[in-house]
Amino acid sequence: MRGEATPRLREALEDDIVAGRLKPGQRLDEVGLAERFDVSRTPIREALIQLAASGMVEIRPRRGAFVALLGPRELIESFELMAEIEAACGRLAARRMTADDRAAMQAAHADCARAVAAGDRETYYAENARFHGAIYAATGNRILAAEAVRHQRLLQPYRRLQLRVARRMDASFAEHQGILEALLEGQGDLAAERLRAHVLVQGERFLNLISALQDEADALARAG
Amino acid sequence: MRGEATPRLREALEDDIVAGRLKPGQRLDEVGLAERFDVSRTPIREALIQLAASGMVEIRPRRGAFVALLGPRELIESFELMAEIEAACGRLAARRMTADDRAAMQAAHADCARAVAAGDRETYYAENARFHGAIYAATGNRILAAEAVRHQRLLQPYRRLQLRVARRMDASFAEHQGILEALLEGQGDLAAERLRAHVLVQGERFLNLISALQDEADALARAG
């Protein structure tokens, strides 16, 4: 097996978490993971430490690693942070986007439209991420964009739950429309304001879902 | 030896980097550090991985760990990100700060004034960080505040250089005054705007210092 194992493990675990195959609160047993990936505990530990540093995993000393489980307060705060990051991206993207950036945003938006028309939530889910990613890239600031992507992925497990809510997909798309228009017209402050609201409304809607999530996590914790 | 070694090592190394005792670009030899801290390579590696994830250290596969050295572009982008984070903090702090937060900000500002009057850069350097930290805390958003602190520390090695520039201390303090006034009057957008400018001006001034920094780093790389 050539190439380093740790980066591969980190990606695999992160993908599992983002995709929801590993659920918030779930325990990540080192020996179990080591067996599953056919490596020793060392690279597993190093991957878990990296994921903990990025917020995807919580390590409790001497007690093990768990998929990060955000409580109500942390969820609200995380969405608020995300809203501010997105707003900043919108402000800068409106000023600096290139023709390529513009095309990428429009393409992603068009794909979102298709997913809405088809009523395909899974596809919309992916295209939505692509639309936002196009805005991050359009800032021309790679470090800011990387932070935005990281937080987007951090919240992905929760967004997934969120999109199940009826009518949210249509509302989300309508908001995208307004955001895109502001961006294309170069109105940075307006784009920022709309992006902030777009993200915050998700966070607010979440308050209704948190109790359900907590129950689910508790059940998981009890089961194993 | 009670307690775990890794967190202690991470803090010690991070403090060394933030305080400038370990300089950007410097190599971090695992066995050397292991000997210095009288532990094995394992906890050293884990600490380095954590620092790499937070951006303080860069790990190049099979080639070792180095204190993160930001190039011109990365520096500009990092300062821009910091400016946006600070702006967001100011906006939220103006809305939500408690009486205690207000008192903390005013106290830090008063200490800054004392340092300016005494012409004591080292003290101003510390009190400046405390003033900004008080704003972060006043947002009431712990996750946002933690991000702000992290980025503040990431840029600290470069700020340190920056403050050597003549007259910067006075200008900085004058800007603080304006920021504090906006905050106390509850003018979130104004506070955000002033904070953004306050941070960005540092980034811009840096462009004049980057070549000097690069030379220093090159010399270090050649020497060690």
Place this chain on the structure above:
DNA sequence: GTCAACAATCATGTATGCAAGTTTATAGAG
């Protein structure tokens, strides 16, 4: 039957060992 104390088991945190890749030193060709 419930609770508490204790013992056995298990997982984590650290140390050590080893293989593979990188860097540095050396020798030879031009």
Place this chain on the structure above:
DNA sequence: CTCTATAAACTTGCATACATGATTGTTGAC
């Protein structure tokens, strides 16, 4: 004398071993 090829030395990345704190199960008291 410079440049290149080669080999020795070193460092990292992973595997394995072991000690300590956590967890679980059992036994006994009430």
